[in-house]
Amino acid sequence: MDSPDSPTPARLLAHALRPGLDRLDAQLLLLHALGRPAQDRAWLVAHDTDALPATTQAAFDTCVQRRLDGEPVAYITGHKEFFGLDLQVDARVLVPRPDTETLVEWALFLLPRPADSSPPLPLGEGRGEGLPPTQILDLGTGSGAIALALKHSRPDVQVTAVDASAEALAVARANAQRLRLDVAFLQRSWFEGINKQFYLIVSNPPYIAAQDPHLDALKHEPLQALASGADGLDDIRRITTQARAHLHPGGWLLLEHGWDQAHAVRALLIGAGFEDVQSRPDLAGIERCSGGRAPQA
Numbered sequence: 627m628d629s630p631d632s633p634t635p636a637r638l639l640a641h642a643l644r645p646g647l648d649r650l651d652a653q654l655l656l657l658h659a660l661g662r663p664a665q666d667r668a669w670l671v672a673h674d675t676d677a678l679p680a681t682t683q684a685a686f687d688t689c690v691q692r693r694l695d696g697e698p699v700a701y702i703t704g705h706k707e708f709f710g711l712d713l714q715v716d717a718r719v720l721v722p723r724p725d726t727e728t729l730v731e732w733a734l735f736l737l738p739r740p741a742d743s744s745p746p747l748p749l750g751e752g753r754g755e756g757l758p759p760t761q762i763l764d765l766g767t768g769s770g771a772i773a774l775a776l777k778h779s780r781p782d783v784q785v786t787a788v789d790a791s792a793e794a795l796a797v798a799r800a801n802a803q804r805l806r807l808d809v810a811f812l813q814r815s816w817f818e819g820i821n822k823q824f825y826l827i828v829s830n831p832p833y834i835a836a837q838d839p840h841l842d843a844l845k846h847e848p849l850q851a852l853a854s855g856a857d858g859l860d861d862i863r864r865i866t867t868q869a870r871a872h873l874h875p876g877g878w879l880l881l882e883h884g885w886d887q888a889h890a891v892r893a894l895l896i897g898a899g900f901e902d903v904q905s906r907p908d909l910a911g912i913e914r915c916s917g918g919r920a921p922q923a
């Protein structure tokens with residue numbers, strides 16, 4: 627029975643909201659402290675006056691303190707949902723962002739239909755008919771988010787994923803194993819030592835300018851996943867100049883980039899000889915992905 631002093635979900639949440647914690651964050655952290663799944667928010671409402679053990683309060687207080695110190699909720703709970711997949715994440719990898727799902731959706735749209743499925747759509751609709759078996763490369767895979775989402779949605783394609791960070795690759799490999807998704811992971815700096823050609827190359831590379839003040843707010847995330855030279859475009863420059871040699875004729879390169887970089891990235895793609903260069907808006911309507919197609923011949 628609830629006594630006036632015993633911790634209950636309602637009291638713990640009210641206490642956490644006082645210093646300014648976001649309500650959803652507080653609910654996710656309380657569920658984590660309770661050992662319940664993130665989908666159980668209804669449980670908190672249904673049991674909001676239940677007395678909880680003091681150990682839950684202590685665990686929750688620790689989580690709240692970490693969150694107030696700026697640590698992402700996903701690092702504290704160890705989980706992040708991306709494209710319907712439950713990914714395990716920690717400070718070795720960037721927390722996958724919902725905006726990156728735009729890149730995955732665009733990639734899925736461009737993939738040719740599986741050979742045993744309905745006939746391909748007419749040319750001009752963005753599908754790559756008549757191209758060799760579908761091989762995809764994810765550059766800078768981090769937690770494996772993009773590569774695993776693509777493989778989960780299209781088990782028929784072959785996905786290779788690279789990252790320069792051995793620590794990030796350990797996280798990605800563990801996610802692939804847990805989700806039983808067959809992706810080839812390689813430790814590489816971009817295209818270094820990659821001798822194959824792909825139908826589709828996708829990348830969410832680092833793209834924040836090294837002096838951008840927003841980096842200060844991201845102190846818990848790995849810097850090598852975020853910063854990319856004076857204008858944030860160093861890695862995108864490298865990828866756009868090298869990608870064509872690794873694409874089949876007619877294959878696509880799709881890149882995520884910063885909210886104000888679409889124009890610059892389209893110019894880099896055009897400068898590297900890509901055709902059909904275009905951008906796609908994210909969930910907030912901002913052009914955050916750009917891509918182009920390697921010439922047919």
Ligand SMILES: C[S@@+](CC[C@H](N)C(=O)[O-])C[C@H]1O[C@@H](n2cnc3c(N)ncnc32)[C@H](O)[C@@H]1O
Pocket residue numbers: 719720721722723726765766767768769770771772788789790791794814815816830831832833850851852861
């Ligand atoms: C912005 S994070 C993206 C992670 C993941 N793809 C996602 O969307 O959540 C960029 C990733 O690129 C990797 N990276 C940075 N420099 C690299 C390089 N030279 N070659 C390969 N990967 C690199 C980082 O380790 C990091 O995992």
